[in-house]
Amino acid sequence: MQADVIFENAIIRTVDATLPRASAVAVVGDRIAAVGDDLSGISAKRRVDLEGATIVPGFNDAHNHMQAFGAALNEVALQPTVVRSVEEIVNAIGRRVDATEAGVWVIGTGYDDNKLDERRHPTRQELDRVSPDNPVLLNHTSGHFCVVNTAAMRLARVGEVAVPEGGVVALGEDGTPNGLLEEQAQTLARSLLHPRPTGDLVVNLGAASDHYLSEGITSCQEAGVGGILGTVEPVEVAAYQAARRAGRLRVRVTLMPSVETLHAIDHHPSDDEPFALDLGVHTGFGDDWLRFGPTKIFADGSLIGRTAAMFDDFEGDPGNNGYFQMDEERLHSLIFRAHRAGWQVATHAIGDRAVASVVDAYERAMDEIPRDDCRHRIEHCGMTRAVEVDRIAKLGVIPVPQGRFVNELGDGMLRAIGGRTPDCYRQKSFLDAGIVVPGSSDRPVVQGAPLLGIHDLVNQRTGSGVAFNPHEALTAAEALEAFTLSSAYAAFDEERKGSITVGKLADFTVLDRDIVSIDPEEISATIVEATVVGGVVEFDRSGRAA
């Protein structure tokens, strides 16, 4: 055998139990051809001496919004690291309005009311002060709210048209809409911004994928193509294909079509009713770069926004235990039809009442139409009672929590749930029950660098430094497995990806230190030196992998 390239003199954390550690890996084409401590007997066109750097399998973000993240790179940044008060938001928007043509939309992204001095959302009237004419829309970091000014409200005909089911148009003290649109009510304004031109989507995907490579990501799973929470992009998959053709899609993507894009299709009477994309396309169609994964369904909202469906009221908020985004009967019917049509189903559920309801629906569907190895998923799985942990384990359901939430959203979550913390963002108790736990970010909701996610899965502290369910902390090795092999498993990709194993895709990441053995406090300071996708060095910080 002659290898194309051998990377040697490395600490390789393979995430493969049959050979957990090695020091060299040989690549032929886009595949791993050999792994071991001594590959000196194999000839290679090129040998790269990594001088003791660490190699891990390429990171795989099991739940992210690549398109939205790419778009946000061009919007007014309102993240808590950038703005601290409503006043600073208004000023930042005002500066962008001054530089924007009259009538053109101005979009801001990433504010978190929990982290603003005023602890509230901005209002329409405050935005009107700096933008009487340009429509303005501010995206909350959770994606579950937006705030619009009066110009945007007029265009959206808020107050004239019916409020969509599963949404709320919030009112101010004067009894008129204050600009805040909750959950599905966001459709009123967002529908005016979509569909975007395919060329813009390609630009967004290219910007996002460059960024991902610099963070060691080689695969990600896009949680909602075609439309999500009031955005509609009917030809979004075409944009992914165009981006790939243009060489701008540089990480592998699993696409989760929103359930709204599925429909009944004409079929032979002896077949079950297809509930699919056109031509019956469902989970699994595609190739190593672009593939359809699960269909994405929304059951409820968010914890920090206090819209997640809970059994008990939110702390200090009597009468509010959140709500479902659609009535439960419809939710269960969508899950059932998708299951019957062969889909892997990924349902967003955060409140304990929503999680229990989704488990009920999966259980019923799997019971009535038995299917091997469904791997249905619960995205976030924020509040999980002990009884549901057992049921999730028994059904082989995959919870998809976000380690970084504890850091960036943890203080707001603690305020929202009070004493119910032990049920919040379980990880270790899932593993102990034999459940697979993938790693993910939900970017752009929070920062998406996998090393930050791994850091938080291990260290379990909120942004203000409060310990958050320390008994749920993972070891660094477990957190690494989450962001690699377990994320691959969550997309039926564990035979191709997720570990440094002969025959798998040569996707890996070179780090400046061994995250498994260092002081856990240091994990977030780890630097990604290089990222290799399909045997090709796609990112190389210091020329080390060249």
Ligand SMILES: [Zn+2]
């Ligand atoms: Zn999401």
